[in-house]
Amino acid sequence: MPAVEYAGQTIEVNEEGFLVDSNQWTPEIAEELAQEVGIADLSEQHWKVITFCREDAAKQGQPPGLRRISKLSGVNMKDLYRLFPKGPGKLAAKVSGLPKPQGCI
């Protein structure tokens, strides 16, 4: 497993760049992960999505799928695509320090 330096910490990530241990995640790391996927600044709405994803994953034991995020986070599908234009299905989880979602929806 490669290790990368984020926000001054050495963090283990998998081959696709997802954090191996979601407990190592911090908001500062999220900012750097976001920049890596082309999001210059995390807005209030980004944080709403990230907070939902982390809370939901803690409850459900797996990262939420996109449909679930759009239904429960308070950020609708159109906005999710605007916030994560390069693919919200994968990137919302990645920036939130969670594994790649296993669902197809």
Added chain:
Amino acid sequence: MTTTLEEPTVAIGQENAAEIQQRKPIERVSIICSKGNLDMAYPGLVLANGARMNGIEAMVFFTFWGLDMVTESKIDHLHVATVGNPSMPIPTMVGGLPGMEAMASKMMKKQMEDLDIPPVREFIEMLHDAGAELYACRMAMDMFKLEEKDLVPQIDEVLTVLDFYDKSAGSQIIFI
């Protein structure tokens, strides 16, 4: 003259993620939905949505029976075929009995719901919101005597086959 096939350096399925990432990623998919059964409606929708979730441009072209998936009067009443469907785990004679198709369709809808997969109408709305381009086939529309007002509002445009290829520029084309 004999041709020698180049030995693949890595067995299929043995590539690691780093090697996969070196390949040119898919940038755009063009999915043709030509079937109107409920069970054949989902593959195209799931593929198109998955593409968008992964940051891939997606267009869906509804043609022939696939138009049922975007026709107002049909979209909520798509059925699973219980006859002439070799994968259906019941004998064809039984599948032909009255009510069988309705029952199989109901069961499938329930299973989809359990997996958090939306009904077709909601799926089409979701695709539209996800920025997938949705097109209906001109020829099939003429054949089934349909007008644009008969289709769901998420359809962006009615295309001829020539338009279809123009819009599919740079796409991987998938036929369902």
